[in-house]
Amino acid sequence: MDVVLVSPRNPLNIGAVARAMANFGFDRLAVVAPFEPHWQEASSAVGAEGLLQNAKRTDSLAEAVARCTLVVGTGTLTYRKPEQKVVSLPALAPLVQQELARGGRVALVFGPEKHGLTREDLSWCQLLVEIPTDPRQPSMNLGHAVAVCLYELATRALPVQSGKPAPAPEAVEKSPAASSGSLDLLAGVIEETMTAAGYSPRSMQAANRHDLRLLLRRLAPGERDTRRILGLFRRILWRLKRAPAKD
Amino acid sequence: MDVVLVSPRNPLNIGAVARAMANFGFDRLAVVAPFEPHWQEASSAVGAEGLLQNAKRTDSLAEAVARCTLVVGTGTLTYRKPEQKVVSLPALAPLVQQELARGGRVALVFGPEKHGLTREDLSWCQLLVEIPTDPRQPSMNLGHAVAVCLYELATRALPVQSGKPAPAPEAVEKSPAASSGSLDLLAGVIEETMTAAGYSPRSMQAANRHDLRLLLRRLAPGERDTRRILGLFRRILWRLKRAPAKD
Numbered sequence: 001m002d003v004v005l006v007s008p009r010n011p012l013n014i015g016a017v018a019r020a021m022a023n024f025g026f027d028r029l030a031v032v033a034p035f036e037p038h039w040q041e042a043s044s045a046v047g048a049e050g051l052l053q054n055a056k057r058t059d060s061l062a063e064a065v066a067r068c069t070l071v072v073g074t075g076t077l078t079y080r081k082p083e084q085k086v087v088s089l090p091a092l093a094p095l096v097q098q099e100l101a102r103g104g105r106v107a108l109v110f111g112p113e114k115h116g117l118t119r120e121d122l123s124w125c126q127l128l129v130e131i132p133t134d135p136r137q138p139s140m141n142l143g144h145a146v147a148v149c150l151y152e153l154a155t156r157a158l159p160v161q162s163g164k165p166a167p168a169p170e171a172v173e174k175s176p177a178a179s180s181g182s183l184d185l186l187a188g189v190i191e192e193t194m195t196a197a198g199y200s201p202r203s204m205q206a207a208n209r210h211d212l213r214l215l216l217r218r219l220a221p222g223e224r225d226t227r228r229i230l231g232l233f234r235r236i237l238w239r240l241k242r243a244p245a246k247d
Numbered sequence: 248m249d250v251v252l253v254s255p256r257n258p259l260n261i262g263a264v265a266r267a268m269a270n271f272g273f274d275r276l277a278v279v280a281p282f283e284p285h286w287q288e289a290s291s292a293v294g295a296e297g298l299l300q301n302a303k304r305t306d307s308l309a310e311a312v313a314r315c316t317l318v319v320g321t322g323t324l325t326y327r328k329p330e331q332k333v334v335s336l337p338a339l340a341p342l343v344q345q346e347l348a349r350g351g352r353v354a355l356v357f358g359p360e361k362h363g364l365t366r367e368d369l370s371w372c373q374l375l376v377e378i379p380t381d382p383r384q385p386s387m388n389l390g391h392a393v394a395v396c397l398y399e400l401a402t403r404a405l406p407v408q409s410g411k412p413a414p415a416p417e418a419v420e421k422s423p424a425a426s427s428g429s430l431d432l433l434a435g436v437i438e439e440t441m442t443a444a445g446y447s448p449r450s451m452q453a454a455n456r457h458d459l460r461l462l463l464r465r466l467a468p469g470e471r472d473t474r475r476i477l478g479l480f481r482r483i484l485w486r487l488k489r490a491p492a493k494d
Binding site for chain 2: 016019020022023024025044046047048089090131132133134136137138139140141143144147148151152154155156
């Protein structure tokens with residue numbers, strides 16, 4: 001399982017996250033556009049210095065989760081209406097377990113300290129998880145939020161713990177979901193196709209891109225189907241560019 | 248439920264604990280012999296400043312848990328053999344729920360950052376709880392440990408959340424356990440009696456005191472029984488002091 005921190009401000013929090021990951025047996029950390037350049041030396045990564053050194057740094061969330069098949073966003077949803085399915089943390093373990101059992105890769109994404117994930121960030125997520133907190137004080141410390149989520153998953157979705165192999169998929173009724181990167185690739189080609197087809201007025205593009213991203217994640221096509229759809233759109237796009245329709 | 252921090256060194260950790268308590272709806276914090284005098288102004292208590300201001304400061308753990316009927320110690324037990332019953336955190340909720348349902352009061356005790364609770368501290372505990380961590384990196388950040396425990400209890404032993412009243416005890420088959428303070432009072436009188444009776448050589452006193460404390464917590468007498476036993480020992484002591492035995 002991947003832990004992804006989007007634009008964390010305080011290096012001590014990044015170190016504390018690394019420590020919590022080591023506590024619960026997780027080892028893949030990605031940090032998207034961190035605020036401080038020297039975050040990898042954070043003294044708070046007690047016993048997890050190596051994990052922090054090996055953390056991946058990316059410029060975008062899309063890049064950080066590109067290889068993941070289930071991207072789970074975190075945060076409190078008190079002040080916004082989510083566009084994705086929301087589960088409470090105690091209900092997350094079986095979903096993660098199922099995804100891992102069918103050979104998928106799961107990312108748990110945390111936003112910056114002050115404001116959490118943006119609507120834009122969340123559009124890369126298939127699922128939102130909410131830690132059940134007191135409505136009078138829902139805002140959690142970043143390290144605490146990570147620790148609580150990883151405790152829950154390590155305790156109740158055992159195969160996610162590194163060191164233990166995922167159990168052999170007993171009845172893989174669905175093929176693995178497409179990775180986030182495949183969906184982004186497909187979305188790009190679809191968008192280009194829409195523009196080439198004159199379907200999407202330029203002024204609407206940002207909103208369309210957002211909705212398209214969400215749509216693909218709701219559909220959750222498998223990797224093979226994603227490649228099929230991609231092939232289809234590439235073909236359409238090629239046709240559109242070579243010989244624009246007359247009408 | 249009471250959260251008790253024994254000799255915390257870093258005020259930022261105390262503030263972070265207060266914040267985690269507010270997140271999960273807990274409000275009684277006690278701090279035993281804190282290292283820094285100005286811990287109540289910790290900036291990390293985001294949204295929990297009032298809780299921190301109202302925290303109780305005591306000189307001893309005995310005083311902090313005196314009114315509690317179930318005292319639960321926390322920590323990793325990799326390097327010592329515990330003298331009490333140990334449960335893994337996921338198994339704690341029903342025990343806490345049961346104690347609250349019969350009118351008891353529960354304390355969750357956390358040790359100092361570096362070394363955790365001492366054997367002496369643990370002798371005030373009836374029960375030890377262990378957070379299931381990776382054996383390669385069991386040492387948790389203090390705030391993380393508190394957050395994980397409170398998340399577990401808030402989610403799986405609902406009545407502990409403040410704001411919600413504890414459910415009416417349906418079938419109170421046992422009377423409430425005696426408070427930690429009552430047991431300490433009893434232990435003191437028993438010890439005095441033992442000394443007066445010449446039973447306890449001075450050189451053995453510290454070890455005896457420790458064993459006696461553990462013994463009383465294993466027996467877990469009710470408040471009424473504790474008062475009865477106390478009355479008995481007081482009577483014996485009075486006799487011993489007034490008229491020492493000839494033989």
